[in-house]
Amino acid sequence: MPPGISTSDFYYILPELVLTGGALLVLIADVLLPRGSKALAWVTLLAIGATIASLVPFGSTHVEVAHGLLAVDQFALFFKIVFLGAAALTVLMSVRYLEIEGASPGEYYFLILCATLGMMIMAGGIDLLTIFIGLETMAVSFYILAGFIKPNQRSNEAAVKYFLLGAFSLGILLYGMSIMYGLSGTTNLRTMATAFVGQERDPRLVLAVILVVAGLGFKIAAVPFHMWAPDVYEGAPTPVTAFLSVGSKAASFAMLLRIFLEGLPSMSADWRLMFEVLAIVTMTIGNLAALTQTNIKRMLAYSSIAHAGYILIGVVAGTPRGVAAMLIYLLIYAFMQLGAFTIIIIMRRQDVVGDELKDFSGLHIRHPFAAFAMLLFMLSLGGIPPTAGFMGKFWLFGAAIDAGYVRLAVIGVLNSAISLYYYIRLVVFMYLKPQGAGSPVTTSPSLGIALAVAVIGTIFLGVYPRLLFDLAEMSARTLGVAAVTAAIR
Amino acid sequence: MMPTLNDYLVLSAILFAIGTAGVFVRRNLITILLSIEIMLNAVNLTFVAFGRALGAVDGQILVFFVMTVAAAEAAVGLAIVIDLFRHRESLNPDSFASLKW
Numbered sequence: 001m002p003p004g005i006s007t008s009d010f011y012y013i014l015p016e017l018v019l020t021g022g023a024l025l026v027l028i029a030d031v032l033l034p035r036g037s038k039a040l041a042w043v044t045l046l047a048i049g050a051t052i053a054s055l056v057p058f059g060s061t062h063v064e065v066a067h068g069l070l071a072v073d074q075f076a077l078f079f080k081i082v083f084l085g086a087a088a089l090t091v092l093m094s095v096r097y098l099e100i101e102g103a104s105p106g107e108y109y110f111l112i113l114c115a116t117l118g119m120m121i122m123a124g125g126i127d128l129l130t131i132f133i134g135l136e137t138m139a140v141s142f143y144i145l146a147g148f149i150k151p152n153q154r155s156n157e158a159a160v161k162y163f164l165l166g167a168f169s170l171g172i173l174l175y176g177m178s179i180m181y182g183l184s185g186t187t188n189l190r191t192m193a194t195a196f197v198g199q200e201r202d203p204r205l206v207l208a209v210i211l212v213v214a215g216l217g218f219k220i221a222a223v224p225f226h227m228w229a230p231d232v233y234e235g236a237p238t239p240v241t242a243f244l245s246v247g248s249k250a251a252s253f254a255m256l257l258r259i260f261l262e263g264l265p266s267m268s269a270d271w272r273l274m275f276e277v278l279a280i281v282t283m284t285i286g287n288l289a290a291l292t293q294t295n296i297k298r299m300l301a302y303s304s305i306a307h308a309g310y311i312l313i314g315v316v317a318g319t320p321r322g323v324a325a326m327l328i329y330l331l332i333y334a335f336m337q338l339g340a341f342t343i344i345i346i347m348r349r350q351d352v353v354g355d356e357l358k359d360f361s362g363l364h365i366r367h368p369f370a371a372f373a374m375l376l377f378m379l380s381l382g383g384i385p386p387t388a389g390f391m392g393k394f395w396l397f398g399a400a401i402d403a404g405y406v407r408l409a410v411i412g413v414l415n416s417a418i419s420l421y422y423y424i425r426l427v428v429f430m431y432l433k434p435q436g437a438g439s440p441v442t443t444s445p446s447l448g449i450a451l452a453v454a455v456i457g458t459i460f461l462g463v464y465p466r467l468l469f470d471l472a473e474m475s476a477r478t479l480g481v482a483a484v485t486a487a488i489r
Numbered sequence: 490m491m492p493t494l495n496d497y498l499v500l501s502a503i504l505f506a507i508g509t510a511g512v513f514v515r516r517n518l519i520t521i522l523l524s525i526e527i528m529l530n531a532v533n534l535t536f537v538a539f540g541r542a543l544g545a546v547d548g549q550i551l552v553f554f555v556m557t558v559a560a561a562e563a564a565v566g567l568a569i570v571i572d573l574f575r576h577r578e579s580l581n582p583d584s585f586a587s588l589k590w
Contacts, residue, residue: 129551136558143565147572156573163566164521164582168512170562171528174555175505178532178548182498182539187547 005066012065012072015080016120018054022047023113030106041095041446044109048088048116055080062478068188070124075327078475079123079254082331086246087116089338092450094239097345101149101237108148112243115141119251126262128177128187131255135173135219138251139166142244146236158235165218165228173215179208180263189263196266209267212259213274219252220308223282230289233301238348238355241297242341245304250330253311257323260315261479268318276316276408283309283415290422296344297355299422300337303381306419307333310412313396317403323476325395328468332392332461336380339454343374346447352438360426362435370441371430373455378423380458383416388461395469497538505531518570518580522563529559 010017022044029043055077062073090112098105118137125131143166147159181187183205184195199205217225233241260271286306293299311333314326346367347354364371380389393416397409443451461468504527511524533552540548574580 129554132551133554133558136562140558140561140565143562143569147569150572153576156569156576159569160518160573160582163562163569164512164518164525167522167525167562167566168528171505171508171525171532174529174532175535178535178539178551181536181548181551182543185543185545187551 009066012063015051015054016117019051019113019117022050023110026109026113027106038095040105040109041091044091045088047113048084052084069127069130071126072124073478074475075479076124078327078472079250080120082250082334083116083119083247086243086334086338087112089450089453090239090243092446093242093342093345095446096444097239097348100348100350103149111141111145119247122251123254126189126258128181138248142248145240146232149237154235155237158232161228162232169215169218172211176208176211176215179204189258192263193265196264200266206270209264209270213271216252216256217278220249221305222278222308223285223305226305229305230298230301234295234298238341238345242338246334246337249308253326253330256315257479272316272318275312279309279312279316279408280411282312283412287415287418294357295355296357300340306415310396313400313408313412316405316408317399319399319403320473320476321402322399323479324473325399327472327475329392329396332388335454335457336377336389339373339458340377342447342450342454343370346370346441346443349439357429359436360429361433363430365435367441373451374430375427376455376458378427382420382423386462388458391462391465494538494542497534501531501534516581516583518582522566526559529555
């Protein structure tokens with residue numbers, strides 16, 4: 001055992017170890033299973049299931065592992081469940097899509113699991129080192145996944161754009177982190193927080209905060225750092241887009257909360273102002289740009305930019321209630337966004353790409369349930385009761401008003417009203433236009449399961465949200481609370 | 490005369506600015522990639538300089554990880570660029586217009 005690392009540390013990173021093992025198992029299974037076997041998807045789901053099962057013993061754990069490299073707390077736990085759930089749905093969505101595109105599934109599922117592993121480390125990381133490693137594990141996996149359909153030029157382009165802007169934003173983020181390290185003399189976020197007290201007016205620290213905000217702005221696709229998102233979302237394989245827009249975004253928000261609420265609480269006046277401006281600009285520009293889109297993936301990209309703006313409201317509020325509202329919103333967003341992408345994948349057939357608005361014409365005749373599910377997801381994304389999206393927005397804006405940001409809540413509500421235009425337009429196409437061209441719309445068993453989970457989640461969290469709220473609030477309260485070090489045990 | 494911490498920081502700030510400018514100004518994917526590497530090296534220099542000034546090794550350790558990750562990123566990035574080049578026969582980002590920038 002090297003000094004400083006104890007056996008109990010390995011116990012606390014059990015879920016990460018299980019997921020790593022699962023990812024390697026997928027690679028081996030890819031070689032052993034016959035070509036074109038669908039069993040690989042089930043191996044992947046098994047790995048995800050085992051990881052979720054291994055999270056059970058940590059339901060109320062609250063420790064720091066390996067001298068404050070990772071925190072195992074309920075905040076991380078909540079995010080890990082969101083990531084693993086999103087990964088499972090993504091795998092279910094991918095089976096038929098990969099077959100149609102003719103892509104090899106082995107590396108694909110491996111990379112999905114690697115990206116999930118990176119996200120889990122990001123959510124638990126309370127040290128610049130672990131956060132950075134987690135971020136890159138996720139990002140490099142996504143660079144490859146975005147360009148996974150090699151014969152497809154759009155997929156290639158998406159990968160190049162995502163890679164260039166991702167690497168660029170990493171440079172900015174790291175430069176900010178290096179200044180933070182220099183001024184505090186530590187890489188641990190919690191130690192950093194105490195070191196920064198009284199340094200609030202140091203211009204170098206303000207510069208570091210600006211750089212970190214900019215670097216993270218790229219990752220969550222906040223305006224003006226959003227240019228890559230529409231292109232990458234449109235060009236990347238649809239299941240990858242779905243996972244990118246849900247998992248990567250949630251992980252980046254987890255990282256953002258860790259850095260700012262745990263590491264820079266003394267600078268809150270500065271970053272609150274920055275995030276307030278970012279939130280307003282992001283919501284407004286995201287929604288306005290979405291109005292004119294005719295490609296559904298691109299429209300959902302702008303809609304996801306707008307949602308990043310809504311979620312930022314929770315950061316601005318900065319209270320446990322605000323953070324809890326963010327966690328809830330990210331989970332609800334996962335259900336509705338993944339659901340909407342499942343429908344787009346159902347629309348992908350041998351002869352139809354199915355991501356243009358006109359492809360959805362008359363969907364309620366061709367496949368009534370798919371049309372109904374899409375209607376539900378659109379209403380939820382727009383924030384109409386009794387769907388989950390309404391409850392999510394309700395709590396987010398409520399938290400903002402609680403913290404005294406009434407203006408922000410009003411702008412958020414106005415933006416939701418704008419967003420209804422483009423969500424409803426899709427519904428108009430599905431229900432009021434004559435049928436589109438192409439072969440019949442069918443679902444496969446795995447797509448059916450993914451769709452059912454997303455529909456149930458969107459309805460259930462809309463009508464019975466109390467349970468979730470208590471869970472999220474409990475998770476939010478562990479954020480920033482000093483924990484015992486695992487090695488002391 | 491020994492260079493001070495400030496000298497290193499100024500140098501790394503200049504390097505970072507050169508890298509950032511390169512990303513915006515250059516119109517060749519490989520050169521843009523190199524500019525990003527310059528940015529990351531500016532970061533490394535900052536970490537090492539601070540680490541030395543603080544008398545701690547955290548900075549140097551982080552640099553090892555940054556270098557490793559930069560190598561992994563460059564490998565993946567170059568593979569993606571080669572894949573794109575096979576389709577386009579061009580490395581000018583302005584010519585990739587099947588998706589709007």
